[in-house]
Amino acid sequence: MIHKTLKPFPQNFLWGAASAAYQIEGAWNEDGKGVSNWDQFVRIPGKTFKGTNGDVAVDHYHRYKEDVRLMAEMGMKAYRFSVAWTRIFPNGKGEVNEKGLEFYDNLINELRENNIEPILTLYHWDLPQALQDEYGGWESRQIIEDFANYSVELFKRFGDRVKYWVSLNEQNLYKLWL
Numbered sequence: 448m449i450h451k452t453l454k455p456f457p458q459n460f461l462w463g464a465a466s467a468a469y470q471i472e473g474a475w476n477e478d479g480k481g482v483s484n485w486d487q488f489v490r491i492p493g494k495t496f497k498g499t500n501g502d503v504a505v506d507h508y509h510r511y512k513e514d515v516r517l518m519a520e521m522g523m524k525a526y527r528f529s530v531a532w533t534r535i536f537p538n539g540k541g542e543v544n545e546k547g548l549e550f551y552d553n554l555i556n557e558l559r560e561n562n563i564e565p566i567l568t569l570y571h572w573d574l575p576q577a578l579q580d581e582y583g584g585w586e587s588r589q590i591i592e593d594f595a596n597y598s599v600e601l602f603k604r605f606g607d608r609v610k611y612w613v614s615l616n617e618q619n620l621y622k623l624w625l
Contacts, residue, residue, distance in 0.1 A: 463525030465609035467571040472506035481537030483573040519561040529571030539575030540593045571616040
């Protein structure tokens with residue numbers, strides 16, 4: 448299709464970037480974070496290129512202020528990021544990890560201070576390994592209650608500052624893998 452005249456983007460269009468917690472945060476075993484399926488998978492010999500992993504990644508966990516400053520300098524108006532479920536519930540359920548919530552509180556506040564709209568993705572394919580081991584993770588209906596509790600905890604904590612929520616990253620792609 449060839450367009451002779453392009454329509455301009457609306458003034459309120461949210462130009463921005465997106466990331467996945469596992470691929471950007473690093474700090475894989477700091478401040479009470481539990482083990483995710485990715486933390487375990489990347490340790491299987493031969494599964495990743497040269498044995499790479501997300502243990503450090505780009506260290507967004509420690510460098511988020513610098514990252515947000517760079518986003519603002521680039522003129523980004525939105526940042527879609529995922530939350531590492533295991534930072535909030537190290538075992539997928541049970542006791543809340545306040546240090547994990549504090550990291551995302553700080554990130555959201557930093558984004559808002561820089562006029563960047565936070566868009567929160569609840570799940571970006573990093574399942575708590577404890578839930579996979581206990582009942583098979585997404586293969587079991589037991590996951591519904593645990594995912595709901597995790598989601599509600601995030602809504603309670605961040606709902607006053609986050610307007611846009613994505614439940615599952617690229618959910619339409621998942622059926623391609625089945």
